[in-house]
Amino acid sequence: MVFPRAEETGNMAEMEMQWAVKAMHHAETYMKLLKSVGPTKFRLCPIQDELYDDFRKNFPNLKIDKLDEEDFKSETSKAKWREFINKYEHR
Numbered sequence: 001m002v003f004p005r006a007e008e009t010g011n012m013a014e015m016e017m018q019w020a021v022k023a024m025h026h027a028e029t030y031m032k033l034l035k036s037v038g039p040t041k042f043r044l045c046p047i048q049d050e051l052y053d054d055f056r057k058n059f060p061n062l063k064i065d066k067l068d069e070e071d072f073k074s075e076t077s078k079a080k081w082r083e084f085i086n087k088y089e090h091r
Contacts, residue, residue: 006082011073047091058084
C-alpha cells in the first residue's frame with residue numbers, strides 16, 4: 001500500500017480523526033504509566049530532555065496546557081513542525 005506524502009495530504013478530516021483517536025489512546029496509556037510509576041522516575045524516551053528543550057526553543061509561545069487547533073493548521077505551522085520532528089525520525 002502506498003501512502004501519500006505528508007505535504008500532499010492537506011487537511012483530510014478522516015485522517016485527522018484517526019490521528020486524534022490514536023493520540024488519545026497514547027495519552028491515556030502514558031497517563032496510566034505516569035500515575036503508577038511517578039513523574040520523576042518515568043522517562044518516555046532516552047532523549048526526552050533534549051526533545052523538550054528543542055521543542056521549547058522552536059515553539060516558545062505554544063501553549064501546551066490548552067492546544068489551539070489554529071496553531072497546527074496553517075501551511076507555515078505544518079512546515080515548521082515537520083522540520084522539527086524530522087530531526088528525530090531515526091533516533
